[in-house]
Amino acid sequence: MAEELPGTNVAAETAGGDACPAAGRPLLRIEGVAKTFGTFRAVDGVSLDIKAGEFFALLGPSGCGKTTLLRMLAGLEAPDEGRILLGGKDIAQALPHERPINMMFQNYALFPHLSVRDNIAFGLKRAGMPRADIATRVAEMVALVKLEGLEKRKPDQLSGGQRQRVALARALARRPQLLLLDEPLAALDKKLRENTQAELMELQRRLGMTFIIVTHDQEEAMTMASRIGVMKSGRLAQVASPRELYEAPRSRWIAEFVGDVNLFDGESKLRDGRRLVIGTPDAGALVVAEPREAVGTGKLAVAIRPEKVKLSRRGPVSEAGRETAINALDGVIADICYLGGTTTYKVKLDTGGMLQASVANSARLDVDAYSLNQQVVAWFTPDDCVVLQS
Amino acid sequence: MSSRRIFAKPARFAAIAPYVWMVLFFLVPFGFVLKISLSQTAIAQPPYEPVFDLTAGWDALKAAFAALSVDNFKLLVSDDIYVFAYVRSLTVALTATALLLLIGYPIAYGMARLPQRWQAVAMVLVIVPFWTSFLIRIYAWINILQHDGLLNQVLLALHLVSQPVVWLSTDTAMYIGIVYSYLPFMILPLYATLAKMEPVLEEAAADLGAPPWRVFWLVTFPLSLPGVGAGVLLCFIPIVGEFVIPDLLAGSNALMIGQTLWLEFFTNKDWPVASAAAIVLLVVLLVPLLLYERLQKRQLEQGR
Numbered sequence: 001m002a003e004e005l006p007g008t009n010v011a012a013e014t015a016g017g018d019a020c021p022a023a024g025r026p027l028l029r030i031e032g033v034a035k036t037f038g039t040f041r042a043v044d045g046v047s048l049d050i051k052a053g054e055f056f057a058l059l060g061p062s063g064c065g066k067t068t069l070l071r072m073l074a075g076l077e078a079p080d081e082g083r084i085l086l087g088g089k090d091i092a093q094a095l096p097h098e099r100p101i102n103m104m105f106q107n108y109a110l111f112p113h114l115s116v117r118d119n120i121a122f123g124l125k126r127a128g129m130p131r132a133d134i135a136t137r138v139a140e141m142v143a144l145v146k147l148e149g150l151e152k153r154k155p156d157q158l159s160g161g162q163r164q165r166v167a168l169a170r171a172l173a174r175r176p177q178l179l180l181l182d183e184p185l186a187a188l189d190k191k192l193r194e195n196t197q198a199e200l201m202e203l204q205r206r207l208g209m210t211f212i213i214v215t216h217d218q219e220e221a222m223t224m225a226s227r228i229g230v231m232k233s234g235r236l237a238q239v240a241s242p243r244e245l246y247e248a249p250r251s252r253w254i255a256e257f258v259g260d261v262n263l264f265d266g267e268s269k270l271r272d273g274r275r276l277v278i279g280t281p282d283a284g285a286l287v288v289a290e291p292r293e294a295v296g297t298g299k300l301a302v303a304i305r306p307e308k309v310k311l312s313r314r315g316p317v318s319e320a321g322r323e324t325a326i327n328a329l330d331g332v333i334a335d336i337c338y339l340g341g342t343t344t345y346k347v348k349l350d351t352g353g354m355l356q357a358s359v360a361n362s363a364r365l366d367v368d369a370y371s372l373n374q375q376v377v378a379w380f381t382p383d384d385c386v387v388l389q390s
Numbered sequence: 391m392s393s394r395r396i397f398a399k400p401a402r403f404a405a406i407a408p409y410v411w412m413v414l415f416f417l418v419p420f421g422f423v424l425k426i427s428l429s430q431t432a433i434a435q436p437p438y439e440p441v442f443d444l445t446a447g448w449d450a451l452k453a454a455f456a457a458l459s460v461d462n463f464k465l466l467v468s469d470d471i472y473v474f475a476y477v478r479s480l481t482v483a484l485t486a487t488a489l490l491l492l493i494g495y496p497i498a499y500g501m502a503r504l505p506q507r508w509q510a511v512a513m514v515l516v517i518v519p520f521w522t523s524f525l526i527r528i529y530a531w532i533n534i535l536q537h538d539g540l541l542n543q544v545l546l547a548l549h550l551v552s553q554p555v556v557w558l559s560t561d562t563a564m565y566i567g568i569v570y571s572y573l574p575f576m577i578l579p580l581y582a583t584l585a586k587m588e589p590v591l592e593e594a595a596a597d598l599g600a601p602p603w604r605v606f607w608l609v610t611f612p613l614s615l616p617g618v619g620a621g622v623l624l625c626f627i628p629i630v631g632e633f634v635i636p637d638l639l640a641g642s643n644a645l646m647i648g649q650t651l652w653l654e655f656f657t658n659k660d661w662p663v664a665s666a667a668a669i670v671l672l673v674v675l676l677v678p679l680l681l682y683e684r685l686q687k688r689q690l691e692q693g694r
Contacts (some may be wrong), residue, residue, distance in 0.1 A: 076593050096596040109594040113612050122608075123598035174599065 001031050025088065027052040028073070028178060033082030034094070034234075035068055042068040044234035045082070052213065055204050056216045057225030058118075061257070065234040066214045067106075073212065075101045086177065097126070102176040106183040107165035115194070116142070116166050117151040123174040123310055141169040161192050168200075172207070181213040185220060197223050218258050219360040222246070246305075248292075252388045256302045262309070262355050264302045277384055278302055282353025287326045288385035301388045306344060306358035308384035313377045318351050328379040329355065333370050345370060347378050420672075427665035428458040438662050463668035472667065475650040476674065482561075482636070482646060484631040486568045491618065493569065494576035498617075499610075501577070502584035509585070516574050516581075518522050528567055528638050535563050535639070564640035568629055576621040583617030584610075616686070623682050627675050647671055 021349055026049035035043040043065040050056050058066040071077045073084065075096035084092040089101055102123065110119050120141050124134045142148055145165035155163055164184065171179055175231045182239035184200070185193045201224050204211045215221050221228050222242040229239045238250045252263065266280030274290050286302050314330065334354070335346035340361070355378050370376060429438040440454035441612040465473045501512045517529060534540045535557035542554040557563050591613070611618075633648030645653070647667060654664035 074597055076597070095592070095601075097599045097601050101597075103597045105590055105594055105597075107590070109588065109590040111591060111594070111609060122595070122600075126546075126599035170598070247473065 026050055027054075027087060028212075029083075029085040030069075030073075031083040031085070033072060033076060033079045033084060035065075035079050036073060041234050042358040043072070043079070046231075046234075046236050047082075048229060048236060048239065050210065052210050053208055055201065055211045055224060055226045056125055057221035057228045058212065058231060059218055059221040059228050059258075060216065060231035064231040066216075066231045067182060069199070069231070070103070070182055070212065070214045073178070074180055075099050076103075095275055100174075100176055101175055101178045101180060102171040103180040103182065104167050107187060108155075110163060110166055110170070112155050114148060114183070115152050117157070119155070119166055120169050123170065127174060128170050129181070133172050137173060141173050144172070145169045160187055161196070164188060165197065168203075172209075176209075178210050178212065181211060184213065185215075186217075193220075200224060218265065222258075227338050232257075238296055248386060249303070249388070252301050252303070255386065255388060260306050260356060260358070262304045262306060264304075264353060266300060266302060267298070268300055276387065278387070282351060283329055283349055283355070284351045286385065287382045288387050289382045291387045299389075303386040303388055304355075304380055304384055306356040307360075309355060309357035309378050309380050311345060311347070311357050311359060311370060312377045312379065313370075314377055326382060327385070328377050330375070330377055331355065332389055333372055333374045333376060336370070336372060343369065346375075347376060349378070371384070404576055417543065423665045423668060425458075426661050427462055427669050428460065429662045430457075430459070430461070431662050436661070437659050457502050462662050463670070465663060466666055466670055472647075472650065474644050475647040476670070478644055479630045479632075479647040479671075480631075480674070482564070482568070483626050486565055486572070486629050487622055487626045489565065489569050490572055490576040491622060494573055494621065495618075497573075498577045498580035498584055501581050502587070503589070513581075516577050524571065525634070527571070528635060531563070531567050531570065532638060535566070557639040558639065559607040561640060564636050567635040567639040568632065571635060572625045572629065575624045579620035579624060580614065583614045602618045619682055619686075623678060626678060630675060631671060662665070 028048075028051075029048040029135055030046055030048040033043060034041065046065075046069060058068045058069060066377070068077060072079050072092075075091070075094055075098070079092050082092065083090050086101070091243060111122065114122065117138055120138045120174050121134050124137055129137070138151075141282050142151060147162065147165055147169065150158065150162065155166065158166065164187070168184070171181075181200075184197055188196060197220065200211075213221070213224065222245075225242065227239065228242055228245050230237045230245065232253060238254050240248070240250075245254070245258055249258060255261045255263065264278075264280040264283045264286065266278045266286070269277045269279045269285065271277075271290070272287075276288050276290050277285050278288060279285050280302065283302075288302055329347075329351065331347040331349040333345050334348040337344040337346075342358050342360050343357065345357045347357060349355055357378055425442075426438055429440060431437060432439040440457040442454050443450060501509060501516075504512060517589060532539075536542075537554050537556070537558070539557070542551075545551045545555065546553075587610070591609055592605050595609045596602070600608060631648045632646060633652055636646045637649055637652075651664050651667050652672075654667065655658045
């Protein structure tokens, strides 16, 4: 982390140059942008502000419109409606080569007939940079992504990880005001992907640049981004920090899309101070904290993340636990899934529902582990529950 | 053990078959032609001498060998008619190939960028003319280009000309015929490379600041060079030896080598000179063929 690499000066220059807009104003403002292909509305009225220096992730299942939105930012698609303001200037109809934005393509799109050096220099030559400066900048970029000695290779003489680095260096070489990354890690294997995630974050922080990444991998988005926009059917379903997205999802769909969740449908029964009681057919009456945003009286759903659910053995020992927790549900262990760091238990509740509990394996020996068909109490606090409009 | 099994009997035969084919149908006939080109014309059956007669004994065979000479080749070099015919053939082939590339490239590019199902339709449209005889298609062009033909009628009706233009028996007519006939041979290899190319590469170039015409010259065109090479050679080589189209559409004042060959063979009954002309033509065409071979090898070594 502390390793000082050449290219650190890039950060200083970028921050000092025109890449830094007036304080307070967002670097990028997307206003009611829409795009229709035939009869399919790929992007359906998206509005979003992105500040300079942010690492923003567009997260969503395939076909949700995230890539189309990214391509509109790059100028590869023209929006049918709306405005895209970069530093206050509308660029919605500008051609790709006229924008101070660069993109790292999925599968990299390296030019197969050009060497690593010429791939990286491509954008610099188009910008009319003097030869000597191009050589310096290319050397800087090659060092930045640790590709020294491979400058003369052609893309097909590189490994997948090396190609990914060339693509990154090529996109960064012009020092764009905004870097777009379309599933940049999808083609890498798991270990390499994790290392590269860390490197990308470090790079973004050091260069002080604004990154927008598109991914369908929620873990990737959570790890890297400072803010996440979840997209569904061409719309932004929620824009929030990773923590907020996970702990306070705004809809049932988001709760299910981001991470694992237990969901119980039910109806609001009574209000007790700052607490709400919701009657569910599958888990009985659940006491939950009153949500920040007022919910209607109609059908609701209670969401509890599996790691918030605690398990205890039934019997006198657990009675103490039963008192501290208002929501204590009796059941039997129906399924056990050992994952190394944690174990996921499926508890068949006596009330009929199924509840997942994720328990950390904090001791090496399995003295605490539960066995199949064992009778247990599953409990959680009202604050661990999220009430969602069903 | 397992590596040997690859070369089991049927496979071995398959590997040898092309060579057997080449020897039987190319090298052996080529030997005949080479021998005739070294002979002298004669009023006889066959119309040249000496004739190798294996039954006449060793001495007669030796005498026949001694009678062979390179006089015909000397004639080809010294007589302007032949030199001119070669130069004209190469000029026509070069010009026509350049025209074909200029016309074929945009068509192939357009085809490769069509939606998938329309690409198949476009492909059929390119290939459909092959279903009609080549000769009939050239005769159709004579119909179109003649004095009161379709082209002149249209031009007159549109008041673009006041009297019929002479098209037939001109180089223009010949170039129309050649470009028309060879266009599929230019389009298909170009289309094959362009369709294989990922459009995202062009997007990447645009994203990196290249305006559309630069995207074409820096990315699209260099990546389509294998197709350009194949298309150019597929057209250039047969056009050099083209006989039918210049004979039917061009004037008779300047002959291509194919026409000269025909004249020597059928009108003058001079088989030896015709054979010599054919061999020189083959040698001339060997140069672009070898060039292409080397180009492809280099591309293979560089890994595309």
